[in-house]
Amino acid sequence: MSTPLPRDIGCRNLRWALALLDGLAAAGLRTLVLSPGSRSTPVVLAAQRLEAAGRLALVPILDERSAAFFALGLARGSGSPVAVLATSGSAAAHWHPAVIEADMSGIPLLLLSADRPPRLRGWGANQTIDQTRLFGTAAREFHDPGLPADEPAALKAARALGLRAAGVSLGPRPGPVHLNLPFDEPLVPAGDCPDPAPAMATATAPAARALDQALDTWPRGRGLIVCGPMSASPALPEALWRCVRTLDLPVLADPLSGLRAGPAPEHRITGYDALLRNAGTAAALRPDWVLRIGRAPVSKVLGQWLDGIPAMLVEAGGAWTDPTHDLIRRITAEPAALLEALAGAGLVEPDPGRLAAWIGADRTVRTLADQYLAESRWCEGQLIRTLLARMDDGEALHCANSLPIRQIDTWSGPITARIAIHGNRGASGIDGQLSTLAGLSQAGPPCWGLFGDLSFCHDLSGLLLAGALKRPVIVVNNGGGRIFEYLPQHGRPGFERLWVTPVAPALAALARAFGLAHHRVADAAGLERTLDVLARGNANGAGIIEAVIDAECSRTMHQGFWHRVAGLTRLTPERP
Ligand SMILES: Cc1ncc(C[n+]2csc(CCOP(=O)(O)OP(=O)(O)O)c2C)c(N)n1
Numbered sequence: 377m378s379t380p381l382p383r384d385i386g387c388r389n390l391r392w393a394l395a396l397l398d399g400l401a402a403a404g405l406r407t408l409v410l411s412p413g414s415r416s417t418p419v420v421l422a423a424q425r426l427e428a429a430g431r432l433a434l435v436p437i438l439d440e441r442s443a444a445f446f447a448l449g450l451a452r453g454s455g456s457p458v459a460v461l462a463t464s465g466s467a468a469a470h471w472h473p474a475v476i477e478a479d480m481s482g483i484p485l486l487l488l489s490a491d492r493p494p495r496l497r498g499w500g501a502n503q504t505i506d507q508t509r510l511f512g513t514a515a516r517e518f519h520d521p522g523l524p525a526d527e528p529a530a531l532k533a534a535r536a537l538g539l540r541a542a543g544v545s546l547g548p549r550p551g552p553v554h555l556n557l558p559f560d561e562p563l564v565p566a567g568d569c570p571d572p573a574p575a576m577a578t579a580t581a582p583a584a585r586a587l588d589q590a591l592d593t594w595p596r597g598r599g600l601i602v603c604g605p606m607s608a609s610p611a612l613p614e615a616l617w618r619c620v621r622t623l624d625l626p627v628l629a630d631p632l633s634g635l636r637a638g639p640a641p642e643h644r645i646t647g648y649d650a651l652l653r654n655a656g657t658a659a660a661l662r663p664d665w666v667l668r669i670g671r672a673p674v675s676k677v678l679g680q681w682l683d684g685i686p687a688m689l690v691e692a693g694g695a696w697t698d699p700t701h702d703l704i705r706r707i708t709a710e711p712a713a714l715l716e717a718l719a720g721a722g723l724v725e726p727d728p729g730r731l732a733a734w735i736g737a738d739r740t741v742r743t744l745a746d747q748y749l750a751e752s753r754w755c756e757g758q759l760i761r762t763l764l765a766r767m768d769d770g771e772a773l774h775c776a777n778s779l780p781i782r783q784i785d786t787w788s789g790p791i792t793a794r795i796a797i798h799g800n801r802g803a804s805g806i807d808g809q810l811s812t813l814a815g816l817s818q819a820g821p822p823c824w825g826l827f828g829d830l831s832f833c834h835d836l837s838g839l840l841l842a843g844a845l846k847r848p849v850i851v852v853n854n855g856g857g858r859i860f861e862y863l864p865q866h867g868r869p870g871f872e873r874l875w876v877t878p879v880a881p882a883l884a885a886l887a888r889a890f891g892l893a894h895h896r897v898a899d900a901a902g903l904e905r906t907l908d909v910l911a912r913g914n915a916n917g918a919g920i921i922e923a924v925i926d927a928e929c930s931r932t933m934h935q936g937f938w939h940r941v942a943g944l945t946r947l948t949p950e951r952p
Contacts, residue, residue: 386562387569389418392524395531395572396555397422399538401431404546405457405486409435409447413463415503416490417563418524420461425571435818437811439837440467444474444485445800445808446841449815451483452798453772453823455607457545458815459486465503468510473807478552479514480802481671482607482693484545487515491558493523507556515554517544523558531572549694590707590714594723595686597664598730601625602682604697605632605801606670608711615712616669617641619719624726626734630673631775631784632799637791645734646790647741649675650941657737657947661730665704669711671697674785674801690714737947742789744944748937749787755930756783756852758900759923763824763850764791766907771847772796772823774816776809776831778859780852784826786934796821806831810838810849818844825849830857833879839890845918848895848910851883854927861931883922893919 397405397419408423410416426432437443440462451458462468468489478485491497492504509518521537524530541553601620613635620627620643628648629635636646652658658681666682668689673679683700690707691697698706707714718724749757760783767773772795775781781799800812809831816823824847832851856878860866865875872878887894895906903923910917941947 384566384569385560386418387565387567388526389524389559389563390421390565390569391526391572392531392534393418393422393557394425395534396538396557397426397432398572398574399535399540400457400459400486400542401426401538402535403457403539403542405432405459405538405542406454407433407435407447407450407456408459408461408488409437409443409450410461411437411440411443411463411467413467413490414563415464415492415559416461416488418559419488419490419557421564423461438840440470441473441808442811442835442837442841444471444487445477445811445835445838446815446818447485448474448478448483448800448808449774449798449812449817450819451478451485451815452481452607452812453816453819457484457486457542459488461488462490463503464489464491464507465505468507472511472514473803473805475511475514475552475554477800477802477805477808479511479516481605481800482550482695482802483552484542484550485552486541486545487511487552487554489554489556491520491556493558493560509554510556511552511554514552516549516551517541518554518556520556520558523560528573547693590688590690590705590709591717591721591723593705594718594721595665595688595704598727599623599625599724600663600666601627602630602666602668602673602678603627603633603635604630604668604670604673605799606634608634608670611710611712612669612715613638613640615715615719617643619715622719622726623724624728624731625724626731628673628678630670630675631781631788631797632674632801633670634796636788636797638794640790642735643731644790645738646788647738647745649677649785650741650745650938651737651947652677652681653938653942654737654944654947655942656945661734661737668697671695671801672699674781674799740944740947741941744941745787745789745937748933748940752933752936753926753929754899755925755933756780757787757933759850759852759903759925760784760787760826762900762903762907763826764788764793764795766911767793767795767824769794770821772798772816772821774798774809774813774823774825776825776827777801777804777806778857779828780826782859798823807834808838810835811841813849814838814841814844817846822846827851828857828859829853829855829879829881830877833881836886839886839892842890842892842918845892848917848919848921850921850923851881852925853881853883853922854925854930855880856927858927858930861927862934883920887920893917894922895919896922896924898924 447458856876860875
């Protein structure tokens with residue numbers, strides 16, 4: 377290989393991009409999701425070299441919005457940083473919804489926006505916009521290193537920038553990092569262009585945080601643990617269950633906490649969304665303090681009930697999850713470490729009567745739910761029970777907003793199989809759901825989808841990624857956004873047209889167009905039969921299962937159930 381020409385700008389671009397990617401890969405980047413474009417070429421050329429060396433996988437996706445949601449799913453499913461790359465102009469703006477979700481959910485997303493040289497910005501040059509701090513405070517860090525240079529110091533700085541960007545995206549407060557990368561033309565080297573010299577530096581893991589002095593002043597009285605949406609560390613379940621067994625503490629386990637499924641002691645409460653609708657029970661079970669792990673729970677009823685209860689949040693990163701402003705303490709520690717310490721600290725007086733009251737109330741609503749579902753017409757409750765019963769250990773489920781994840785919360789109960797449940801609950805958008813599902817499916821275990829009809833239609837370009845799906849997407853065809861029927865807008869003039877916005881997607885035709893199987897079911901038996909057919913075929917196969925549900929019947933059924941729970945005089949056994 378010859379030495380690069382000093383004026384070969386294309387080679388300079390490439391070598392600089394190689395140094396940057398080397399740093400990113402050294403800090404854990406394994407996948408780059410790229411959307412086609414010209415200005416990003418130096419990074420693509422560099423990425424091809426890393427791919428050839430087995431250090432990076434490249435995934436091309438046309439629509440940048442879909443690409444970013446795919447990367448989000450990939451990063452959520454793998455726990456590793458994932459990068460997106462796009463050309464200059466409006467391209468990177470399409471990442472914004474996924475960046476917002478990654479910010480709110482703490483997902484390590486690396487945003488590599490190619491740009492024109494700074495001298496062209498603001499002068500009407502083609503495809504040149506102001507990309508500076510495009511994502512505002514949603515990005516943990518923003519860097520614009522300027523045009524590439526090829527001196528050793530510049531290459532060293534590029535590699536350091538890669539290390540830093542990936543490191544910051546991983547924590548202590550995981551989230552998106554934006555690198556805006558201007559490149560001058562020519563974008564392709566004129567001749568041979570050797571790799572920069574290998575660097576000496578190696579990546580360092582984010583520093584471990586020391587456990588705070590939290591235990592010194594632990595509040596007195598009755599306690600409760602609430603586990604909201606989170607990426608739980610592998611050590612958490614064991615530490616949690618050991619701690620609550622020792623201290624007789626109940627644990628409210630959100631469907632996105634990672635603690636709803638798999639084995640757990642009866643301390644795990646899943647029926648809280650229903651049982652807290654019973655005013656007497658809600659008052660009787662009110663604790664003196666709550667220890668919160670993870671983000672704000674899906675259940676609105678739980679969120680409202682927590683309002684005013686002194687709370688402690690244990691979190692290894694920097695998030696301040698406190699929508700009701702009740703935090704008396706924020707404990708910067710790994711939740712598992714705090715729970716280990718709490719279990720042995722002798723600060724919480726076990727209260728078996730209180731625990732029994734929670735368990736009793738939980739059992740009562742679960743039995744009622746079983747009876748209710750057995751008696752009532754087909755709706756999401758039976759669908760969810762059927763689906764969860766058919767999922768195997770190790771599989772995953774991605775639930776769209778808004779009703780699907782709420783209904784999982786209401787109807788799942790404790791889930792026997794060891795499955796993972798995912799949802800874009802950071803910003804609770806109905807966007808990018810199929811693309812996220814495709815990313816999750818690519819990252820890890822076979823992942824099912826449970827979507828509303830609007831959220832499905834919102835991300836039709838995600839169907840281009842259907843090749844990644846390994847399990848069916850169940851689309852609840854209930855004629856639009858039925859969540860609004862549970863909100864005060866219900867019944868206002870123009871309600872159907874302006875809030876529900878009914879759609880009638882031709883799901884069979886869409887499925888056919890994208891080479892997917894389509895099945896239409898209208899009752900639990902139909903769903904069972906379809907799942908039988910799929911299971912016999914191509915290992916549960918991907919495809920669309922259109923579940924037709926009568927919205928009016930569903931609403932009456934849900935409200936009837938809550939009404940029945942609210943009307944019960946006693947959900948909790950007497951205190952001993
Ligand atoms: C990007 C985005 N746009 C709009 C909304 C507001 N929104 C929340 S739920 C919803 C309706 C969703 O309908 P569907 O997917 O059919 O699910 P359903 O609520 O009927 O279960 C809408 C429009 C949102 N959360 N995100």
